[in-house]
Amino acid sequence: MYLSSLRELALGSRLKALSDHFYQAVDEVYRASGAGIEARWFPVLRYLRDVGPTTVTDMAVAIGQTHSAVSQLADRLVEAGMVTRQRDPHDGRRSVLVLTAAGERALGELGPVWLAIRRGMAESMGPRGMALLDAIDGCEQALAERPLVAAILDQRVALSRAVVEVVPFQPALREHFRRLNQQWLERYFRVEEVDRALFADPEGMIVAPGGAIFFALYAGEVVGTCALIHEGDGIYELSKMGVDENYRGLGAGRKLLDEAIAWFRQREGRELFLESNSRLGRALAMYERAGFVRQPNARPGSHYARADVYMIYRGA
Known part of the structure; x- marks a missing residue:
């Protein structure tokens, strides 16, 4: 039920x-x-x-x-x-x-x-x-x-002092990576085969090849996640950005994005890109504020049927 x-x-x-x-x-x-x-x-x-x-x-x-x-x-x-x-x-x-x-x-x-x-x-x-x-x-x-x-009101007062923190991937948080992304994918689009593969083995397909997964925590609750997928030769894809729709307004998405960009810079990556969809206006605006620039065409050889926006990071 x-x-x-x-x-x-x-x-x-x-x-x-x-x-x-x-x-x-x-x-x-x-x-x-x-x-x-x-x-x-x-x-x-x-x-x-x-x-x-x-x-x-x-x-x-x-x-x-x-x-x-x-x-x-x-x-x-x-x-x-x-x-x-x-x-x-x-x-x-x-x-x-x-x-x-x-x-x-x-x-x-x-x-x-x-x-x-x-x-x-x-x-x-x-x-x-x-x-x-x-x-x-x-x-x-x-x-x-x-x-x-x-x-309840005592808890509400305590939570009003809590801030979002970003932590790296932990096996105990694996299910939240699937949950948060599946939530928005099913609402706006559909879960594709490439998504299912990443959900099934995030360590093997993202972390092990040199990428990273981050989680946003609010008072111990997992409210957001994102990933950096290493394409090789210093090229990274910002992917699987998902924030629980019940926790909007806390800045979790921007904190995840800033952490991912900082991680990319620390590793002196050559290129950082993302693929998205024009329906996700709020997310696209956040990416632009962070320094991503929309490209005139979709990315050649895209993995995603839903992708009609291609952006490359040029720096804030």
């Missing part, structure tokens, strides 16, 4: 989908069993039966829902005859929710249905169901101890 690939970023959406699935399943069970309640009513009705008359505010805290959500749910339960609002005998200025006789009867008949729900979930989900319940318990406790918003 797509959302699973986003991990923590889609946690709320994934839990919402699971919640909807469970609500719908239990509602179907209630209807099939002739029960007169809905799945969303359960926490309020059960709490009123187990604890007794309760204010909307206290109920919201107890079941972890907003005051507004509980108030709206209470309105529906009053309409259904399951709950009534009464004056609090201890404080006449406020009202409490009270389970009605109809509500008591409805809950009193649901024991076999709830047992079926418990056993059906155990059969359907197996040990993973218990693991999910334990994980939810752990999440609730952790969030109570360290509120999520505060934790």
